[in-house]
Amino acid sequence: xxxxxxxxxxxxxxxxxxxxxxxxxxxxxxxxxxxxxxxxxxxxxxxxxxxxxxxxxxxxxxxxxxxxxxxxxxxxxxxxxxxxxxxxxxxxxxxxxxxxxxxxxxxxxxxxxxxxxxxxxxxxxxxxxxxxxxxxxxxxxxxxxxxxxxxxxxxxxxxxxx
Numbered sequence: 001x002x003x004x005x006x007x008x009x010x011x012x013x014x015x016x017x018x019x020x021x022x023x024x025x026x027x028x029x030x031x032x033x034x035x036x037x038x039x040x041x042x043x044x045x046x047x048x049x050x051x052x053x054x055x056x057x058x059x060x061x062x063x064x065x066x067x068x069x070x071x072x073x074x075x076x077x078x079x080x081x082x083x084x085x086x087x088x089x090x091x092x093x094x095x096x097x098x099x100x101x102x103x104x105x106x107x108x109x110x111x112x113x114x115x116x117x118x119x120x121x122x123x124x125x126x127x128x129x130x131x132x133x134x135x136x137x138x139x140x141x142x143x144x145x146x147x148x149x150x151x152x153x154x155x156x157x158x159x160x161x162x
Contacts, residue, residue, distance in 0.1 A: 016028070016029075
């Protein structure tokens with residue numbers, strides 16, 4: 001790149017002053033400055049675009065490597081699952097239909113019915129805090145919000161019949 005020192009810039013300024021004159025020199029200097037600024041912005045945009053394309057290529061390479069790693073892991077997991085399934089099937093085929101082994105013993109010593117899943121029936125609308133209810137009761141913490149009118153009605157003494 002061309003190296004401009006202070007002496008070279010001063011020489012260019014004196015030549016421009018002599019050639020253009022003092023009336024047109026400021027306008028020409030502004031025009032040259034704006035053109036240089038546009039050129040610098042254009043070069044910066046081109047650099048940014050090149051950097052983005054390079055990063056995109058790197059990301060695509062990493063994506064390919066990740067996909068191959070995922071497929072390798074998936075195949076190894078599938079192999080382990082298949083081998084476990086085969087061993088389970090071989091064990092299952094050794095058992096008879098009534099739940100006893102070929103030697104006549106019970107499987108695991110359990111002859112009861114198979115438990116059935118029951119949904120816990122939790123009330124999802126009920127907000128459950130991290131503080132236990134017994135602690136709140138002991139500390140005297142109010143657990144239910146109550147409006148002012150409801151509080152007055154709750155603690156108002158009963159009316160007497162006239």
